[in-house]
Amino acid sequence: MADVVEMPAPKVSERGGWELNGWPFAGLVLVLGVLAVVVFVVSDGNGWVVGLGVLIVLAAVIVAAGLTAVSPGRARVLQLLGQYAGTVRTTGLRWVVPIATRREVSTRIRNHETAVAKVNDADGNPIEIAAVVVWQVEDTAQAMFEVDDFVEFVAIQTETAVRHIANSYPYDVHSEEEVLSLRDSTDEITEKLSAEIGARVHAAGVRVIESRITHLAYAPEIAQAMLRRQQAGAVVAARQRIVEGAVGMVELALDRLSEHQVVELDEERKATMVSNLMVVLCGDRDAQPVVNTGSLYQ
Numbered sequence: 001m002a003d004v005v006e007m008p009a010p011k012v013s014e015r016g017g018w019e020l021n022g023w024p025f026a027g028l029v030l031v032l033g034v035l036a037v038v039v040f041v042v043s044d045g046n047g048w049v050v051g052l053g054v055l056i057v058l059a060a061v062i063v064a065a066g067l068t069a070v071s072p073g074r075a076r077v078l079q080l081l082g083q084y085a086g087t088v089r090t091t092g093l094r095w096v097v098p099i100a101t102r103r104e105v106s107t108r109i110r111n112h113e114t115a116v117a118k119v120n121d122a123d124g125n126p127i128e129i130a131a132v133v134v135w136q137v138e139d140t141a142q143a144m145f146e147v148d149d150f151v152e153f154v155a156i157q158t159e160t161a162v163r164h165i166a167n168s169y170p171y172d173v174h175s176e177e178e179v180l181s182l183r184d185s186t187d188e189i190t191e192k193l194s195a196e197i198g199a200r201v202h203a204a205g206v207r208v209i210e211s212r213i214t215h216l217a218y219a220p221e222i223a224q225a226m227l228r229r230q231q232a233g234a235v236v237a238a239r240q241r242i243v244e245g246a247v248g249m250v251e252l253a254l255d256r257l258s259e260h261q262v263v264e265l266d267e268e269r270k271a272t273m274v275s276n277l278m279v280v281l282c283g284d285r286d287a288q289p290v291v292n293t294g295s296l297y298q
Contacts, residue, residue, distance in 0.1 A: 017086025142205030
């Protein structure tokens with residue numbers, strides 16, 4: 001069983017940031033702008049009045065600096081004087097502290113498909129494998145502050161998890177043992193892959209929605225040999241099924257003949273009959289019957 005990696009516990013978690021409805025502040029900016037124009041017009045060169053107009057302009061600039069537009073499916077991570085100050089998820093025009101740094105983070109559902117990787121399975125056979133993972137940012141604070149680039153982090157950890165899963169299980173099982181394999185245990189392997197990717201990217205505030213193996217095949221250098229082995233195994237299994245069915249039919253034929261007393265056969269003739277029936281039932285080609293026109297023993 002593949003071990004799930006333990007990542008460091010995150011040191012920060014998302015919380016709501018201080019915010020207000022931005023439309024009243026947008027109206028205030030407009031009013032201050034109009035007021036500043038009026039003051040400059042009526043100042044008539046008066047220094048005190050001009051100074052008042054400058055102060056009004058500065059106030060309008062400060063208020064306008066706090067206006068922040070938040071689009072659907074995105075969030076704004078606030079950082080004030082080097083400290084995490086919360087996350088704004090409310091869509092629309094919002095107003096926050098003007099000196100706060102606002103970094104945009106997408107909270108939409110994304111998918112990442114790994115490139116086809118060539119690895120060795122648990123039996124040492126070279127195989128090719130690729131997977132796709134559907135993920136979403138769940139904690140914006142961890143996504144921004146726990147890792148350098150959470151998108152690149154998800155991509156690298158996904159590829160690492162795919163390689164680890166491929167190394168932990170055989171491509172196929174060639175025995176009667178109940179062992180998980182990449183080819184036959186798709187649901188179980190997919191569940192383990194999702195669990196490992198989720199454990200690896202949890203510290204970055206990412207939630208794994210689903211993962212699937214999109215490409216799985218033997219490497220080209222052994223593909224033909226493995227195909228012949230699979231074909232041989234299929235032929236052996238088919239032959240075994242045919243022989244089991246033929247034995248049952250022969251037993252039924254002998255029992256019916258004996259039960260209805262159609263004919264009495266000694267051990268030698270039973271062996272001959274069994275041999276003929278097995279040849280007819282197990283042969284690759286249709287048997288050419290030889291009609292016996294004499295007695296049973298001629």
